[in-house]
Amino acid sequence: MKHVNFTIAHVETPTLTTGRSPDIAASASGSTVMCLVRFALANIRRRPERFTLSVLGIALAIACVTIVRTISASFAITGADSVTDALDGAQLWAVPAAGVHYDSDVEALVADGPAPTFVLPDGWRTVRTPSGVTDVDGTRVSLRGSDDIASGAVVVSPSLADRLGVATGDSLVIGGQSLVADVTGGGHGVTVSSSLAQDVVGANGWWTVFAPPGEENRRDLAQRFGAAVDLPTTADPSVLPDPSGTGLVYDTVGGSGPLTFEQKFSALFSGKVTSSTLGLISIIGLALGFVIALSSFLAAVAERKREFGIMSSIGLADEVLYFFLVESAITFVVAYLVGVLGAGAAVALVIPSIATPLAWAQAAGMVAAFLPAMAIVGALVPVHKLLQQKPVDLLGDR
Incomplete structure (x- = not known):
């Protein structure tokens, strides 16, 4: 009988009444997984x-x-980069009535019409950027104009220089003129003097608007500037200009919500795909x-x-x-x-x-x-x- 009692006590030990297999029970301290x-x-x-x-x-x-x-x-990354490149630090962006579009062939934003005309209020500063597309050695490229580029020179972005096989000091023919290339900067196109750009793309382009000194971070810049030049304003990049109007001013600093204007613009690119x-x-x-x-x-x-x-x-x-x-x-x-x-x-x-x-x-x-x-x-x-x-x-x- 003592032997029987010992056997029963052994069967009732916790090891066999936990409801787990011997392998899992033995490894419950840390190796069950x-x-x-x-x-x-x-x-x-x-x-x-x-x-x-x-x-x-x-x-x-x-x-x-x-x-x-x-x-x-x-596309989202490209959208953010392209609008950042176009704004170049400006607080407002005045686009033509025909709007702007992203050309995937030239990988850049391109103006679809002439820049709006207005009388600049006192204290504000604007930069007009001629914008369009041209052919360089048989390749379609984005062309922009700048007053900072000397005649006879052309600034080529590094990415485009790789596509064209161009290095600093090489010659490029744009608008019938032979220009000396300078491979530098960002973007995906070429930048020439404003006069040459207007000869090639005409009046197409946009304005970048800079606030008076000390007012760069004001949230009402677009409203103030729009009222002064009689142009509609918006902080939403999905809003397109009225084709029958004279243009539209995008507010890049005064929009509501946590997203920046560049992020909102890039979301439009991403949403089109998804x-x-x-x-x-x-x-x-x-x-x-x-x-x-x-x-x-x-x-x-x-x-x-x-x-x-x-x-x-x-x-x-x-x-x-x-x-x-x-x-x-x-x-x-x-x-x-x-x-x-x-x-x-x-x-x-x-x-x-x-x-x-x-x-x-x-x-x-x-x-x-x-x-x-x-x-x-x-x-x-x-x-x-x-x-x-x-x-x-x-x-x-x-």
Whole structure:
């Protein structure tokens, strides 16, 4: 009887009544996650073809979204840079009634009509910038004029100089004149003297307006200047000038909200891509990738129903959930890495001039925000369906 009593006391020790498997119970001090990872990897090795197909399906969807988001981010960066280059530190921007547009071929903002005419109020300073497009050695380029450029000289941006194969001191023919190139500055075009620019592009251009000294940060600059010159004003870059009017003044410092004028302008570029058919297709592709993953997990649950029934019957229902969460996380992380790296290679090979590494990194970070929710939902749906059944039903043949 003493031997029997000892045996019963041994069976009732906490180690075997915690409701956990020996491996998990032994590792509860810190390596439970590693046990679940090993279990998940073992299941992946047992069904490598399913894992591979799931990863490829999700990766393809992630690649589609990443490519679209990379293009969108590239346009946003380009929009901010182009308007910053056009403003050159001015507080107000007076554009023609025909407006301005971004020409993707020359990678710059171009005026669509003559700059508005007005009488400059006392204390204000303006700079007129002739703007248009011309051909240089058979290549369409953005052309602007400046009073600071001497006749016989042309300032070429470094990016355009690379495209044209031009270095400082070389000659360029613009408007029938041979000019000496100076590779410097920013932007993506050429800048010549104002007189030569007007000969080439006519009256097309815009005004950049600088506030009186000491008033640069006033929030009512646009209203004051607009009232003085009889021009409408706005801080919203999505508002276009009235074609029947004389022009429009954009307020670059007095807008409401946390975003700057440049950021609002770049958001217009980004929104055109994400709201286009291409953006819609990418969202549909991401949804299809999630459906592929969910179908794979449901099939895995159906195949291993008896195994999970045994686990549930001995009190390991929680481990079933954790197991699928870990396996789902592994699947989505691998698919994410394959997808974003494939998208990066695709944009680098196909559209290197548009998609930059910074834009790709922003897109990859944006897509990564979707992964936790997709991995959790992808695991919860099949496991929830599984745990709704009684263990005895899971152990049955049907």
